[in-house]
Amino acid sequence: MTPAARVQTAIELLDEIVAAARDGGPAADTLIQRGFAARRYAGSGDRRAIRELIYAAIRRAGERPESGRAAMVGLAAEDPALAALFDGSARGPQPIAAGEASAPAGIAPRWIADRLTRSLDADGLAALLDRAPVDLRVNRARTTRERMLAEFSEAEPSPLSPDGLRLQPGAAAGIDRHPRTVDGSVEVQDEGSQIVAGAARAGAGMLVVDLCAGAGGKSLAIAAATPDARIVACDTDRARLQRLPPRAERAGVTGIETRLLDPGRETERLDDLAGQADVVVVDAPCSGTGTWRRNPEARWRLTPARLEALVTLQRRLIRIAAGLVRPGGALVYITCSLLPEEGPDAVADFLAEHPGWRAEDPINGLGEPAGAGRRLQPATHGTDGFFVARLLRP
Numbered sequence: 529m530t531p532a533a534r535v536q537t538a539i540e541l542l543d544e545i546v547a548a549a550r551d552g553g554p555a556a557d558t559l560i561q562r563g564f565a566a567r568r569y570a571g572s573g574d575r576r577a578i579r580e581l582i583y584a585a586i587r588r589a590g591e592r593p594e595s596g597r598a599a600m601v602g603l604a605a606e607d608p609a610l611a612a613l614f615d616g617s618a619r620g621p622q623p624i625a626a627g628e629a630s631a632p633a634g635i636a637p638r639w640i641a642d643r644l645t646r647s648l649d650a651d652g653l654a655a656l657l658d659r660a661p662v663d664l665r666v667n668r669a670r671t672t673r674e675r676m677l678a679e680f681s682e683a684e685p686s687p688l689s690p691d692g693l694r695l696q697p698g699a700a701a702g703i704d705r706h707p708r709t710v711d712g713s714v715e716v717q718d719e720g721s722q723i724v725a726g727a728a729r730a731g732a733g734m735l736v737v738d739l740c741a742g743a744g745g746k747s748l749a750i751a752a753a754t755p756d757a758r759i760v761a762c763d764t765d766r767a768r769l770q771r772l773p774p775r776a777e778r779a780g781v782t783g784i785e786t787r788l789l790d791p792g793r794e795t796e797r798l799d800d801l802a803g804q805a806d807v808v809v810v811d812a813p814c815s816g817t818g819t820w821r822r823n824p825e826a827r828w829r830l831t832p833a834r835l836e837a838l839v840t841l842q843r844r845l846i847r848i849a850a851g852l853v854r855p856g857g858a859l860v861y862i863t864c865s866l867l868p869e870e871g872p873d874a875v876a877d878f879l880a881e882h883p884g885w886r887a888e889d890p891i892n893g894l895g896e897p898a899g900a901g902r903r904l905q906p907a908t909h910g911t912d913g914f915f916v917a918r919l920l921r922p
């Protein structure tokens with residue numbers, strides 16, 4: 529493909545990404561993969577260049593642009609070499625017209641950037657859109673970090689997690705097909721996610737409920753660290769939860785059972801666990817502001833109404849979780865968001881409504897204080913953004 533044709537293809541795929549963000553469609557990565565499958569003529573160099581153009585345009589545009597072309601025209605305004613490729617050649621983009629729509633540069637939609645500035649300074653805000661490294665969690669049930677460092681010659685030990693390895697983005701191509709990923713020796717998992725999973729502090733023989741387990745990122749980390757715990761992994765999303773048992777098998781961990789919940793009627797399937805759990809983990813559905821560096825178009829999907837619905841659901845899930853904790857047990861509340869209303873404010877509300885419960889440091893001084901919990905952020909800790917609190921039942 530010519531460089532100009534790559535730009536035109538990036539514009540076409542961006543059009544689909546913008547529409548999907550507006551209409552609740554598939555993630556950018558899915559659309560890009562489908563787009564490449566439909567364009568078999570694009571070689572690996574073309575694909576890499578197109579993907580880079582797309583993500584550069586997405587990262588740059590804080591507000592959802594009106595079209596893929598507006599996003600790319602905005603990028604071209606800061607890059608004369610790119611602007612020169614709008615040359616009207618056979619498969620290239622038409623020349624940029626005077627006064628043509630151009631997406632403005634920004635970090636996030638205004639309404640949400642305003643809320644984030646309650647808790648992040650300018651560097652913290654900008655780092656939400658950094659290019660993220662790829663972190664691996666070494667599966668203690670299978671191997672050791674030292675052995676995996678020998679297998680992944682380009683990896684470094686990640687600085688905060690004892691089980692983490694870090695690969696720079698360029699060195700992580702094909703990581704899903706790497707033999708040590710396939711045999712369950714390592715899992716792709718952000719270092720921040722590894723650390724907050726550690727807040728469960730599960731011990732031998734404990735009953736742990738992972739209320740929002742999804743495909744099991746946290747459950748698998750807990751099981752690898754504590755082979756003798758019983759982990760009940762719950763979720764309302766059947767497709768996600770179904771991905772957990774094969775992952776557990778691949779990782780060689782036992783003790784995880786899955787439980788599908790009915791949205792709005794979660795407690796009906798949790799009756800037998802009421803007041804029984806040593807630890808309940810609530811890795812709540814959230815805005816994902818802490819993971820924008822991996823899914824930058826997610827910020828185009830958020831609306832005030834969607835955020836409000838999430839905040840309401842988070843508060844409901846904490847209350848459900850509290851009903852499962854045994855006296856003296858712990859509730860671990862996690863979000864991958866840096867918005868106060870999804871983290872410290874949610875915990876403050878819970879503590880105000882539940883006298884006798886108290887918070888303790890969930891991650892042994894790592895991260896920084898955030899209300900009754902702690903948080904990790906890309907700018908300061910090099911991880912995705914997370915909030916985590918550990919609340920003890922009287």
Ligand SMILES: C[S@@+](CC[C@H](N)C(=O)[O-])C[C@H]1O[C@@H](n2cnc3c(N)ncnc32)[C@H](O)[C@@H]1O
Nearest residue numbers: 739740741742744745746763764765811812813
């Ligand atoms: C942040 S994700 C969990 C990620 C997962 N714990 C991991 O580490 O990979 C939040 C999960 O909450 C689930 N969820 C949404 N509403 C729920 C509800 N009412 N009860 C339980 N889970 C719910 C979503 O399906 C989603 O999988």
